[in-house]
Amino acid sequence: MNRSTRVQLLRIVVAFLFGLIGGLTAMNLLYGQKLDSLYLERNNLYYRNNEKYKKIQMLEKDLNKHHDTQYIGQDVSVEVELPTNESQFYQDKIRKEIQEILQPFVGKSVHWVSDNPEVLDTMMAKRIIQIDQDQKGTATSKSFQIRLKYLTFVGTKLKIWVVAQEKQKETEE
Structure with a gap:
């Protein structure tokens, strides 16, 4: 490989890297805010889901306590x-x-x-x-x-x- 092909190959690699960095930057600028809001919404949904799950467990425990059948003893x-x-x-x-x-x-x-x-x-x-x-x-x-x-x-x-x-x-x- 001669020098001109090396330089040309190096220019292609540098152009590819600059294109990759430019594409990532443009993608981050265009969709970053939307992705952040989706992550926040997902975290909020996880939190609300966990709260509902805890409430369901508490209600089931309360229901089991009230339906825990006890029988009148001999005395x-x-x-x-x-x-x-x-x-x-x-x-x-x-x-x-x-x-x-x-x-x-x-x-x-x-x-x-x-x-x-x-x-x-x-x-x-x-x-x-x-x-x-x-x-x-x-x-x-x-x-x-x-x-x-x-x-x-x-x-x-x-x-x-x-x-x-x-x-x-x-x-x-």
Whole structure:
């Protein structure tokens, strides 16, 4: 290769490099601002997408917390209020009777019972509990009418308060 072809080849390479630099500069001037705005918009969309994703996760967690099914345990707590100072004997007997009445609710969903307390109220409304007692060879019997006062849940434990009033025996004529 002679000198003139080398110079000509060098001019072609330099012209190509200047053309490449000029084309890149023109491209950057024409489309650089648009590319920057697209990058900013993409970053903004990523940020908003992440925020929505976090909100969805929070709502799913809240939904799972509310739909986490809990069931009423075997231990149903009953508090009995008697208007007069009756003996502890009657309170214990009434408590046991009411716990037997509430057995269908054991194993039911806490949410179902708390959303429908009228079912429990209906079961207790005007319910009569008969308590038989043997005192010194004579059998006596007392009747108590029950009314639901309060109902609450402590975790999966159902706790209710009832008022028991002694029902007077109707005299036979």
